[in-house]
Amino acid sequence: MQNHRIAVIAGDGIGPEVTPAARAVLDTVGTRHGIAFRYDEFDWSCKRYLTEGAMMPERGLEMIRQHDAILLGAVGDPGVPDHVSLWGLLIPIRRGFRQYVNLRPIKVFDGVESPLRHAAPGSVDLVVVRENVEGEYSEIGGRLGRGQAEEMAVQEAVFTRQGVTRVVDYAFDLAAQRRSRLTSATKSNGIVHTMPFWDELVAERAAAHQGVVWDSEHIDALCAKVVLEPSRFDVIVASNLFGDILSDLAAAVAGGIGIAPCANLNPQRDFPSMFEPIHGSAPDIAGRGVANPLGAVWTAAMLLDHLGHGEAAAEVEDAIAAVLAGTPVRTPDLGGTAGTEEFTKAVLAALSR
Numbered sequence: 001m002q003n004h005r006i007a008v009i010a011g012d013g014i015g016p017e018v019t020p021a022a023r024a025v026l027d028t029v030g031t032r033h034g035i036a037f038r039y040d041e042f043d044w045s046c047k048r049y050l051t052e053g054a055m056m057p058e059r060g061l062e063m064i065r066q067h068d069a070i071l072l073g074a075v076g077d078p079g080v081p082d083h084v085s086l087w088g089l090l091i092p093i094r095r096g097f098r099q100y101v102n103l104r105p106i107k108v109f110d111g112v113e114s115p116l117r118h119a120a121p122g123s124v125d126l127v128v129v130r131e132n133v134e135g136e137y138s139e140i141g142g143r144l145g146r147g148q149a150e151e152m153a154v155q156e157a158v159f160t161r162q163g164v165t166r167v168v169d170y171a172f173d174l175a176a177q178r179r180s181r182l183t184s185a186t187k188s189n190g191i192v193h194t195m196p197f198w199d200e201l202v203a204e205r206a207a208a209h210q211g212v213v214w215d216s217e218h219i220d221a222l223c224a225k226v227v228l229e230p231s232r233f234d235v236i237v238a239s240n241l242f243g244d245i246l247s248d249l250a251a252a253v254a255g256g257i258g259i260a261p262c263a264n265l266n267p268q269r270d271f272p273s274m275f276e277p278i279h280g281s282a283p284d285i286a287g288r289g290v291a292n293p294l295g296a297v298w299t300a301a302m303l304l305d306h307l308g309h310g311e312a313a314a315e316v317e318d319a320i321a322a323v324l325a326g327t328p329v330r331t332p333d334l335g336g337t338a339g340t341e342e343f344t345k346a347v348l349a350a351l352s353r
């Protein structure tokens with residue numbers, strides 16, 4: 001029996017509604033593969049912020065440092081500014097644990113209608129590799145002259161040789177294991193310092209990955225191509241901001257943001273990696289038991305894969321595909337009438353077959 005300790009941060013809104021689905025799937029598939037999961041729950045959230053004044057305890061990172069992985073639901077509350085929840089919890093974990101790769105796979109499953117007429121099931125299978133710890137999301141800058149006519153705000157983007165190189169290398173390696181195609185998102189025509197630097201480093205690393213065919217596209221044109229021709233992409237590597245936007249766009253192409261998972265990876269494994277669906281806390285549907293748990297369940301598959309259980313991970317993905325292709329069970333965001341629990345049960349049943 002192999003044991004894993006998982007830190008669970010269910011968070012706010014639909015976070016606590018979808019994380020039980022991920023746990024149930026881990027337990028079910030784990031039983032079959034001789035893997036036992038122990039979950040430690042942490043109430044870090046906007047709810048905690050509203051009562052205790054902080055999203056997590058001061059020594060929060062130490063408390064989850066020894067876990068094998070972190071499973072996160074979603075954080076965000078209409079009563080708390082979004083930058084407080086993001087910078088009070090997610091970003092400290094991503095940065096403190098050097099989770100410099102944000103991996104977001106996108107697929108159009110058989111049985112899920114893409115909003116795009118031409119995106120046939122099976123035709124879209126891409127991964128966005130987003131830089132996750134530097135870039136445009138920086139604390140460098142400030143506000144001056146608040147409330148005055150000359151009020152201003154300045155925000156600096158930070159790109160380092162080491163930071164760009166390691167995420168680009170990760171993306172090239174991933175492409176080499178897939179269909180050997182890499183697209184780099186840039187905007188070197190408008191952003192004249194950081195983006196040409198990014199482009200140079202991508203070209204430099206391409207030389208070390210000869211087997212991968214690569215190109216570079218400006219982010220605006222790339223967004224249009226992901227909509228018009230999603231099937232042509234394999235791996236897309238992008239800076240923090242571009243990757244954030246692009247991966248939500250690509251998830252929408254695949255049928256909705258309730259489906260897509262993401263992994264915040266520390267590839268060196270010096271620290272635990274964090275797994276979360278890409279969606280937020282969805283306050284508009286929270287508490288009704290109708291949230292789509294698919295993103296959280298697929299997230300569990302990524303967690304399994306990261307912990308070295310590739311076969312178990314593939315079984316989870318197959319179970320998702322089987323429910324979508326072979327049954328009418330869907331949550332309302334995908335046009336169905338099932339609740340979170342009913343959909344989860346269908347996945348568990350498919351897993352047990």
Ligand code: NAI
Binds near residue numbers: 258
């Ligand atoms: P959101 O992802 O929470 O919701 C956008 C829309 O998609 C809503 O209409 C929602 O009902 C729907 N939706 C999202 N997930 C769904 C699911 N699993 N099943 C069915 N429908 C689903 O994004 P929004 O509204 O921009 O943000 C709400 C809060 O979540 C904000 O406070 C935001 O900061 C936070 N947020 C947190 C994230 C995280 O924890 N990683 C990521 C994105 C947003």
Ligand code: MG
Binds near residue numbers: 244245
């Ligand atoms: Mg986002």
